[in-house]
Amino acid sequence: MARIIAVANQKGGVGKTTTAVNLAAALAGTPKRVLLVDLDPQGNATMGSGIDKRQLEDSICDVLLGEADAAATIVQAPESFDLLPGNIDLTAAEIRLMSEDAREQRLKRALEPLRGNYDFIIIDCPPALSLLTLNALTAADSVIVPMQCEYYALEGLSALMETIDALKAQLNPSLEIEGVLRTMFDVRNNLANAVSADLTTHFGDRVFRTIVPRNVRLAEAPSFGQSIVGYDKASRGGIAYLGLAGEVLRRQRERDQAAAKTARAATAETPA
Numbered sequence: 001m002a003r004i005i006a007v008a009n010q011k012g013g014v015g016k017t018t019t020a021v022n023l024a025a026a027l028a029g030t031p032k033r034v035l036l037v038d039l040d041p042q043g044n045a046t047m048g049s050g051i052d053k054r055q056l057e058d059s060i061c062d063v064l065l066g067e068a069d070a071a072a073t074i075v076q077a078p079e080s081f082d083l084l085p086g087n088i089d090l091t092a093a094e095i096r097l098m099s100e101d102a103r104e105q106r107l108k109r110a111l112e113p114l115r116g117n118y119d120f121i122i123i124d125c126p127p128a129l130s131l132l133t134l135n136a137l138t139a140a141d142s143v144i145v146p147m148q149c150e151y152y153a154l155e156g157l158s159a160l161m162e163t164i165d166a167l168k169a170q171l172n173p174s175l176e177i178e179g180v181l182r183t184m185f186d187v188r189n190n191l192a193n194a195v196s197a198d199l200t201t202h203f204g205d206r207v208f209r210t211i212v213p214r215n216v217r218l219a220e221a222p223s224f225g226q227s228i229v230g231y232d233k234a235s236r237g238g239i240a241y242l243g244l245a246g247e248v249l250r251r252q253r254e255r256d257q258a259a260a261k262t263a264r265a266a267t268a269e270t271p272a
Contacts, residue, residue: 002035002118003252004111005178006140011156012127015146015183015212016040018222019244020124021048022237023144025227026245028081032119035074038086039107039132041094045124046085049077050225053087061089063110064135065096070110079230082118094131103131104171108139120248129163137164138171142178146212149182149195178251179208181244186214210243 038045043053062068218237
């Protein structure tokens with residue numbers, strides 16, 4: 001059964017799409033069965049996965065509107081993960097969904113039949129706390145929050161945490177923080193180091209040990225329709241995202257072991 005992870009932060013330019021695409025590619029190389037969902041109208045995750053967003057017959061927009069089946073809309077990316085592609089049509093979908101009942105549940109319902117086919121489903125969210133992002137957070141088991149270590153990013157993180165808490169109370173009680181990921185990090189920047197220390201103090205082990213540096217190769221990869229794993233996995237950016245995939249897998253193993261232990265304990269306590 002797939003673990004669904006949303007990559008979300010309402011602040012733009014923090015590395016959401018970079019993280020979603022590269023985490024999907026890194027996990028697929030382990031190898032795990034991975035589905036990447038492009039829920040951003042910009043369609044950058046689709047293009048960065050090597051699929052032309054302008055040539056799509058159907059997209060996640062059609063799935064959300066009930067006009068296409070999710071399984072039939074999936075395409076395979078060149079780097080061995082599956083993709084539910086997105087494009088600018090998502091903007092129109094969001095407007096049309098505003099008047100629909102249970103509009104926050106559309107993505108969850110679409111992904112539910114697919115969960116048995118994958119180990120991980122990664123959702124790339126738009127840079128806003130919009131209806132599309134609410135759909136992602138309602139469908140997800142957990143959230144990865146990429147953020148730059150700067151002052152305004154901390155304010156944005158606080159707003160996102162408030163949204164997650166409200167959503168847990170109303171729509172998705174099991175939603176949790178998978179981790180906070182420090183991106184575009186420059187170790188020479190004193191403010192970045194100070195914010196990084198504050199994050200670790202506040203969130204503890206929910207801050208990933210992996211730190212994604214500013215890296216030219218990482219910035220180049222999308223222009224070739226590749227992840228950094230496919231483009232140059234030996235680069236500093238490639239090593240960072242392989243490390244992130246390793247952390248995600250370790251956390252999943254720990255959850256699986258804890259669940260198995262709880263199940264064994266419950267079985268032992270059941271009277272014969």
